[in-house]
Amino acid sequence: MTGDERRPRTRRTPTWTTRRWLRVGMTGALVILSLLGVTGAWVLERTQTISNNLTDVRSPSLATAFRLETSLVNQETGIRGYGLTGMPDFLAPYRQGLADQRTHTRSLEELLHDDRARLNDLEAVRDAVDTWHENTAEPIAAAPPGAPSSLITQRVAEGKAAFDDVRVALENQQERLRADRVHARADLESTVTLRNWVFGAIALLIAVLAALVFEGLRRGINRPLDHLGAEARIIAAGDFGHPITPTGPADLRRLSGEIESMRRRLVRELAFTEEARLRLDVQAADLQRSNAELEQFAYVASHDLQEPLRKVSSFTQLLQRRYGGQLDERADQYIDFAVDGANRMQTLISDLLNFSRVGRVHNAHRSIELDTVLEETLSALSVAIEETGATITHDPLPALVADPSQMAMLWQNLIGNSVKFRRPGEVPRIHVTAAAESGLWRFTVTDNGIGIPPEYAEKIFVIFQRLHTKDTYSGSGIGLAMCKKIVEFHGGTITIDPDYRDGARITFTLAPEPPQVSGPTEPSEATGPDAERRR
CATH class of the missing domain: 1.20.1330 (f41 fragment of flagellin, N-terminal domain)
Known part of the structure; x- marks a missing residue:
C-alpha cells in the first residue's frame, strides 16, 4: 500500500x-x-x-x-x-x-x-x-x-x-x-x-x-440552522468556550464561521468587560456615596442659608417700619433693596428645595381625583383669582395614581402662570381639558394671556430661564422647570402648542399609574400647596 x-x-x-x-x-x-x-x-x-x-x-x-x-x-x-x-x-x-x-x-x-x-x-x-x-x-x-x-x-x-x-x-x-x-x-x-x-x-x-x-x-x-441554534444556545447558557462546527451549504457554513469569529471576539470582550465592570462597581459605590453626601450637603446648606436670610429679612423689615421716612430718600431705597433681595433669596431657596425634592422626597403615590386637587389649588390661588377677576373652567378630570403634593404644585404653577402672565386690560380666561390618548391622559391648559413665542418652546422649561425681567413679572424662573420634572416623574411629557396664537396653551401627559420611584426621605419643612403659597 x-x-x-x-x-x-x-x-x-x-x-x-x-x-x-x-x-x-x-x-x-x-x-x-x-x-x-x-x-x-x-x-x-x-x-x-x-x-x-x-x-x-x-x-x-x-x-x-x-x-x-x-x-x-x-x-x-x-x-x-x-x-x-x-x-x-x-x-x-x-x-x-x-x-x-x-x-x-x-x-x-x-x-x-x-x-x-x-x-x-x-x-x-x-x-x-x-x-x-x-x-x-x-x-x-x-x-x-x-x-x-x-x-x-x-x-x-x-x-x-x-x-x-x-x-x-x-x-x-x-x-x-x-x-x-x-x-x-x-x-x-x-x-x-x-x-x-x-x-x-x-x-x-x-x-x-x-x-x-x-x-x-x-x-x-433547517437541520444546519437547528444545529447552529443548538450550539448558539449552549454558548448563550454560559459556555462561551464551546466552538461552533460549520455544517450545511456554503453560505450557512460561512455564517457559522462568522458566528464562531464573533464568539471568539465576545470571549475577549467579556474578559475586558468583566474587568471594566469591577472598576465601575468601585466607581459606582464612590459615586453613590458622593451623591448621598451632596444631597445631605444641599439640604443642610439650604436650611442653614434660610436661617440668616430670615434674620436679614426680619431686621431689614424692622428698619423699614421704624426708620422709614425718617432717613433720606437714598436710605429708604437701600432698605427696600435689602428687603426685596432677602425675600427673593428666601423664595429662591425654598423653590430650589422643592425642585430638588421632586422624585426624591415627594414619592407618596396613591389614587387621587384630579378634580379635587384642582379645586384645592384654585382655593389656594383665590386671592390672585379675585384680584384679576379670572374665569377658570375645566372638563371632568380623571383619577390617577400620583403624588398629591406634586399634582398640587403642577396645577398651582400652571394656573398661577396663566393668571400672572395675563394680557393688559383683559380678564384672564383659563380652560383645562383632559382626554385619554394611547394609554395616557393628555391635559391642556389654555389661556388668553400674552402667549409664548414658538422659538422659546424649549427654553421656558429650563430652570432659571426667564422670558421677562423680574421687574416686569415676579418669580424665580423655576416654576415651569418644576412642572417638567413633575410630569416626567409621572411618566409623561410637557410642551407648548406652537400653533395656538390667542394666548398660551401648555399640553402635558400623565400615565394612569406612573413607575414607582423610591428616594430617600428626610425631615423637612412643609411642602406642597402650603409651601408654594409662600412664593
Missing part, C-alpha cells in the same frame, strides 16, 4: 450555496411545470373547441336537418292533398313548409359554413327538392282549384317517386350529421380523459416537488 493510499480521506466541503440550490431546483421545477402547463392549456383549449363544436354546430345541425325534413314532408302532404282533392286549404301547409324550408336551409348554411362535406349534402338535398318542386309541386300548386283532373292525379303519382329521392337525400344528410356528432362526442370523451390525466400528473408533480422542496429545506437549511 502506497503512502497516498494510507492517507485518510477528507470530506469535500460543499461549494453550492442555499441560493444556488434553490435557483437550480426552482428552475427545474418551473421548466417541468411550464411544459405540463402548456400541455394542460392545449388540452383545455382542445376540450373547449370540441365541446363548442358539439353543442354549437353538430347537435344544432342535426336538429335543424330534422326540422328541414318536417317542413318538406309538410309540403309533400299539402301538395298531394291538393292534387287529389283540389281543395285550396291543402296549399296552406305547402306554403308554410316553403317558408320553413328557406329558414332551416339558411340555418344549416350558417352552422356548416366551415364543413364542405356537409354543405355538399345540403346541396344534394336542395337539388332533389328543386327537382320535386319543378316537376311536381309547382305545377300542381298552379292548377286551378276544384275537382282534380286526370293530369293532376298522374303528376301526384309521379311526384311520389320524385319525393322519395328527397327522402333519400335527407336520410343521407342526417346519417352523416349523426355520425359527425357521435365522432365529436367520442373525441370529447377521449380529450376529457387526456385532460384528467394531464392535470392528475400536474397535481402529482406538484405534490412530489413540494415533498422534495420540504425535504431539501429540512436537510439543507
Whole structure:
C-alpha cells in the first residue's frame, strides 16, 4: 500500500450555496411545470373547441336537418292533398313548409359554413327538392282549384317517386350529421380523459416537488440552522468556550464561521468587560456615596442659608417700619433693596428645595381625583383669582395614581402662570381639558394671556430661564422647570402648542399609574400647596 493510499480521506466541503440550490431546483421545477402547463392549456383549449363544436354546430345541425325534413314532408302532404282533392286549404301547409324550408336551409348554411362535406349534402338535398318542386309541386300548386283532373292525379303519382329521392337525400344528410356528432362526442370523451390525466400528473408533480422542496429545506437549511441554534444556545447558557462546527451549504457554513469569529471576539470582550465592570462597581459605590453626601450637603446648606436670610429679612423689615421716612430718600431705597433681595433669596431657596425634592422626597403615590386637587389649588390661588377677576373652567378630570403634593404644585404653577402672565386690560380666561390618548391622559391648559413665542418652546422649561425681567413679572424662573420634572416623574411629557396664537396653551401627559420611584426621605419643612403659597 502506497503512502497516498494510507492517507485518510477528507470530506469535500460543499461549494453550492442555499441560493444556488434553490435557483437550480426552482428552475427545474418551473421548466417541468411550464411544459405540463402548456400541455394542460392545449388540452383545455382542445376540450373547449370540441365541446363548442358539439353543442354549437353538430347537435344544432342535426336538429335543424330534422326540422328541414318536417317542413318538406309538410309540403309533400299539402301538395298531394291538393292534387287529389283540389281543395285550396291543402296549399296552406305547402306554403308554410316553403317558408320553413328557406329558414332551416339558411340555418344549416350558417352552422356548416366551415364543413364542405356537409354543405355538399345540403346541396344534394336542395337539388332533389328543386327537382320535386319543378316537376311536381309547382305545377300542381298552379292548377286551378276544384275537382282534380286526370293530369293532376298522374303528376301526384309521379311526384311520389320524385319525393322519395328527397327522402333519400335527407336520410343521407342526417346519417352523416349523426355520425359527425357521435365522432365529436367520442373525441370529447377521449380529450376529457387526456385532460384528467394531464392535470392528475400536474397535481402529482406538484405534490412530489413540494415533498422534495420540504425535504431539501429540512436537510439543507433547517437541520444546519437547528444545529447552529443548538450550539448558539449552549454558548448563550454560559459556555462561551464551546466552538461552533460549520455544517450545511456554503453560505450557512460561512455564517457559522462568522458566528464562531464573533464568539471568539465576545470571549475577549467579556474578559475586558468583566474587568471594566469591577472598576465601575468601585466607581459606582464612590459615586453613590458622593451623591448621598451632596444631597445631605444641599439640604443642610439650604436650611442653614434660610436661617440668616430670615434674620436679614426680619431686621431689614424692622428698619423699614421704624426708620422709614425718617432717613433720606437714598436710605429708604437701600432698605427696600435689602428687603426685596432677602425675600427673593428666601423664595429662591425654598423653590430650589422643592425642585430638588421632586422624585426624591415627594414619592407618596396613591389614587387621587384630579378634580379635587384642582379645586384645592384654585382655593389656594383665590386671592390672585379675585384680584384679576379670572374665569377658570375645566372638563371632568380623571383619577390617577400620583403624588398629591406634586399634582398640587403642577396645577398651582400652571394656573398661577396663566393668571400672572395675563394680557393688559383683559380678564384672564383659563380652560383645562383632559382626554385619554394611547394609554395616557393628555391635559391642556389654555389661556388668553400674552402667549409664548414658538422659538422659546424649549427654553421656558429650563430652570432659571426667564422670558421677562423680574421687574416686569415676579418669580424665580423655576416654576415651569418644576412642572417638567413633575410630569416626567409621572411618566409623561410637557410642551407648548406652537400653533395656538390667542394666548398660551401648555399640553402635558400623565400615565394612569406612573413607575414607582423610591428616594430617600428626610425631615423637612412643609411642602406642597402650603409651601408654594409662600412664593
